[in-house]
Amino acid sequence: MRNKLVEFRNVSFRYGEEQPWVLKNCSFEIYENEAIAIIGHNGSGKSTIAKLMNGLLFPQEGQIIINGRNVTHDSIWEIRQDVGMVFQNPDNQFVGTTVQDDVAFGMENRGIPRDEMVKRMNETLSAVGMQEYRLTEPHKLSGGQKQRVAIASVLAIFPQVLILDEATAMLDPRGRTEIMKTVASVQEERHLSLITITHNLQEVVQAERVIVMNQGEIWDEATPREIFAKRTELREIGLDIPFVAALSDELRKTGLPVANEVLNHEELLEELWISRSTM
Template identity: 45%
Template sequence: MVPIIQVKDLTYTYQNSKVPALQNVSLTIEPGQWIAIVGHNGSGKSTLAQMLNGLIAPQSGEVYIDGELLTEESVWAIRRKIGIVFQSPDNQFVGATVADDVAFGMENNGVPRAEMIPRVQAALAQVGMTAYADHEPARLSGGQKQRVALAGVLAQRPQVIILDEATSMLDPQGRHDVVSLMTSLRKTGQFTIISITHDIDEAALADQVILMDNGKVITSGTPAEIFAQGEMLQQHGLTVPLSEKVRQGLLQAGVKVADHYLDEEQLVKNLWTLHSNK
């Protein structure tokens, strides 16, 4: 199988900066996976994301999307394969109505109007925003705005969806809505999802977690593998999920809880077997 994303030895230093934002980053992502790239603010994760669709050109190294090398010539074709939802819900709207906004990307790519209309409708239905098609984007809540931004990406039928801290500015309800939407998109099996986040609960939903710091990939693995290394996560500016904090605390108190990472549901099951009143 051709990897959907392959990155070889990427290095990039911003103008006016002494330290590189990315240093020799290499990684391979298989199609259909949900990847969480985690790291603290300034760790290089957003720079990496912007390099995947050519918003920033690498100073050295190569990016292959679906087997094709990203170059000045191929960048337009590649951008059709990769959609990005950015952090700030307010800075990514151009249309006067929600429907216009969702259509914008397709207009740019010369999709005929007859095809555009059903695609807008389908995308809005997919994110649960059909009722808002004629609303002004500015008047929506943060969570609704991000769902519309996601609809704009979906309407272009990408193979990869990148969410660059797309939930970090939302209130709990908005965050919940966007995360459950990501979960339902994963179930369709049509997309590779890359979520760039420092929300460890969001990262827990991924198939693979990639930890970055100082512009380098520190480690990668399943959430269970990564979350079992609590000390390392803290060293790199992150926290462990609650279930892991509780498991560690119980271990220290001498409780014979499982010796590996458990999510909350698994932890509760495990504790039930240890209940002293049974």
């Protein structure tokens, strides 16, 4: 049975006393080595959840527990030993004068031995395709290259919880796929919890569990297959469904017996093959 790593207990948050609540009485749990996707329309509260987990914000109501510790002003430095976060805008987290300095920064703060630092730097920069840029100044990189370095910097510290807040938004489809493969490999190797806040539906499909936010509240929480089976309800709150799921709906309208739960190309091809075999 997996241990609980993250727990939100009736958490509410707003950006000022006169402002509306961004989160309202949110409660959920995330376990070791679990891949979670958090989705919702703009302003639904999903990015606020990420900042609360990392101690960048603190709730006005409720409790947040990371690896058995309450997230407070006194515990945030310990919390950040366990929680790594990659922001949507990579410029927000660059601190080094070169790519390798930036990747080394977090490891130096944690007292990681130099030999291990060099090893991790080589592995993570190679994994995100940025090894040849290690002596480049970050401001000279493209947006996608900056995001790769930001991801490498967080992966290098091997956190127990890794939060990707729209972290692949600036990458092209191929780069996005490569980064998510790298992250999945690290998750499996290090048994970390992966929390992906994203609009990319393919990333959502790859998660074990999905938390759907709507107007600051948890609208639903289930597997991707169960969530995307609620086609009409999702569209009513302003969310889309995967292209393959939409295509399977159209194919069913033509009379093909395609299952309602199809989520990826492989499953759709299998359904079409079965349909062809039975015709």
